[in-house]
Amino acid sequence: MTRPRYQIARDERGAAVIELALVAPVLALMVIGIIDMSNAFSRKLALEQGAQRAIERIMQTTGNDTVENTLKSEVQCQVNGTVTNSTSCKSTPVALSDVTVTYKLECTTAAGAITAQSSTDPVAFDALTCGTGGPFTEARYIEVIVNDKYTPMFPVHFSFINADGTYHLSATAGMRTQ
Incomplete structure (x- = not known):
C-alpha cells in the first residue's frame, strides 16, 4: 500500500483563519471609529438643538432674569x-x-455696504449705533454659542482630534431681534 503524497503548496486548510486574523483588526478599528464619530455627531446635534430651543424659549419669556x-x-x-x-x-x-x-x-447703507459690530455686553450693545454717513438699515441679532468637548472611546489621534485627545464641538443658534 502506498501512501498519498502531500503537496504543501496546494494545502489550503486554515487559509480562512489566517485571512480573518489579518482583516479582523482593521474591521474592529473601523467599527470603533464609526461608533466614536456617531457619538460625537450625536453630541453636536444635542448642542445644536439645545441652542435652538433656548432661542425659541427666549422669544416666549425671559422670566425674572436677564436675557443672557x-x-x-x-x-x-x-x-x-x-x-x-x-x-x-x-x-x-x-x-x-x-x-x-x-x-x-448690522448696518446696511443704501448702496448695499454692510458693516457689523458685536458685543457680549447687552448694555454696550444697546449703545451701539450705525453712525453717520447716510440712511442705514439696522438689523440687531442675538446669538448663542455652546462649546463642549467629546472624549472618544478609542483615542486614535487623527488630524481632527486636538492635542488634549478630545473633539472640540461647537453649536450656534441665533435670531433677529429688530
Missing part, C-alpha cells in the same frame, strides 16, 4: 437634562461658562 442668564440656563437645561424627580437642571457636562451670548448690529 435665561439663555445660558436654558441651553444648559436643554443639553444636560433635568435632575431625576426634580425641575432643576444638571450642571454637567455643559456648564454655564460653556455658553456665550453675543449681540450683533
